[in-house]
Amino acid sequence: MLLLAIESSCDETAAAVVQDGRSVLSSIISSQIDIHARFGGVVPELASRSHLEQISPVIEQALREAGCSMQDLQGIVCTAGPGLIGALLVGVSTAKALAYARNLPLAGVHHIEGHILSILLERQVDFPYLALAVSGGHTHLFRVEGIGSYQLIGRTVDDAAGEAFDKVAKIMGLPYPGGPQVDRLAQTPGQSPIRFPRPMLKQDNFNFSFSGIKTAVMQEVQKHPAPLPQETVVDISRAFQEAVVDVLTQKAFRAAQAQNLNRIVVAGGVACNSGLRNRFEQLASKNGCEVFFPSVALCADNAAMLAVAGDYYLGRGLSSPLELNARSSWPLDEVCSPLGVH
Numbered sequence: 125m126l127l128l129a130i131e132s133s134c135d136e137t138a139a140a141v142v143q144d145g146r147s148v149l150s151s152i153i154s155s156q157i158d159i160h161a162r163f164g165g166v167v168p169e170l171a172s173r174s175h176l177e178q179i180s181p182v183i184e185q186a187l188r189e190a191g192c193s194m195q196d197l198q199g200i201v202c203t204a205g206p207g208l209i210g211a212l213l214v215g216v217s218t219a220k221a222l223a224y225a226r227n228l229p230l231a232g233v234h235h236i237e238g239h240i241l242s243i244l245l246e247r248q249v250d251f252p253y254l255a256l257a258v259s260g261g262h263t264h265l266f267r268v269e270g271i272g273s274y275q276l277i278g279r280t281v282d283d284a285a286g287e288a289f290d291k292v293a294k295i296m297g298l299p300y301p302g303g304p305q306v307d308r309l310a311q312t313p314g315q316s317p318i319r320f321p322r323p324m325l326k327q328d329n330f331n332f333s334f335s336g337i338k339t340a341v342m343q344e345v346q347k348h349p350a351p352l353p354q355e356t357v358v359d360i361s362r363a364f365q366e367a368v369v370d371v372l373t374q375k376a377f378r379a380a381q382a383q384n385l386n387r388i389v390v391a392g393g394v395a396c397n398s399g400l401r402n403r404f405e406q407l408a409s410k411n412g413c414e415v416f417f418p419s420v421a422l423c424a425d426n427a428a429m430l431a432v433a434g435d436y437y438l439g440r441g442l443s444s445p446l447e448l449n450a451r452s453s454w455p456l457d458e459v460c461s462p463l464g465v466h
């Protein structure tokens with residue numbers, strides 16, 4: 125099927141045209157970073173307004189780059205949740221309007237379902253696999269049995285990994301979004317004299333906690349007079365990234381072992397992190413696992429990733445009703461019959 129996918133759950137307005145849930149003909153992403161940067165984080169009302177302005181030109185560009193028109197499409201896919209409600213509503217309403225106007229089937233997909241299947245746009249990965257979803261809102265481990273079949277293995281009990289990166293960056297006075305900034309500084313050659321705790325690492329479960337590391341960073345920052353010396357910013361970035369990477373990799377490999385899985389897929393914005401990518405790569409063969417990372421463009425928010433599940437559901441005659449509503453919160457392990465079709 126030739127599908128148009130639309131993503132608007134947070135601060136990226138994105139549209140993509142994807143053939144058969146695998147072949148990306150176009151993927152347009154309009155970022156709102158410039159709008160939110162001066163506020164140090166996403167301002168929901170500004171996000172909704174910007175989505176409204178951007179959504180039509182982004183869709184038009186996606187169709188143009190794919191060399192097709194609305195008449196060629198066979199279905200519409202959108203992120204139905206979770207995310208900022210006002211932002212989601214722009215994508216969902218647009219998708220519903222297009223589906224209604226063109227009499228096309230509609231699939232409202234879970235944002236994290238999009239992330240954990242995004243690898244399939246680039247690589248053939250056999251099911252089952254362990255998925256580590258690490259983004260601004262999620263740090264979750266799922267056993268992925270197939271498309272639409274996800275079992276929650278572990279999750280953060282407080283902050284998401286990306287949220288922790290962003291908060292730590294903010295504490296150090298780095299611009300939003302902080303994850304890429306901390307990553308860049310953490311790559312400075314040398315060793316950090318600081319060591320932050322590895323919360324919950326010793327516990328016999330697959331949950332995560334990142335708010336403790338964030339507090340430890342705050343205490344470290346308070347030891348220094350403002351403004352924080354650049355050398356300290358680098359040391360904290362290195363030590364923080366090291367702690368987060370340690371926890372994420374160790375827990376993921378342990379979960380894979382406990383689940384008898386030898387394939388791990390890492391996805392979501394934090395999967396762009398250089399330290400995380402390197403460490404997983406280094407430890408993969410030692411742990412008897414193959415580790416898969418989508419390319420950086422597919423780790424960050426995009427619309428193409430939604431088409432994998434969208435194509436699968438629509439291809440089986442499963443579609444969302446036009447009453448589809450956006451959901452700001454939506455647990456993924458609830459998705460055994462997604463799309464709001466129960």
Ligand code: KG4
Pocket residue numbers: 134258259260261262285286287289290301302303304307392393394395396397398423424425
């Ligand atoms: O998946 P995503 O684009 O949006 C959500 O669904 O949340 O993830 C965004 C998150 C932000 O917290 C951002 O700081 C983080 O991913 N991020 C990174 C890196 N690139 C983006 N965190 C650490 N290192 C990076 N290189």
Ligand code: ZN
Pocket residue numbers: 235239259260392393424425
């Ligand atoms: Zn995301």
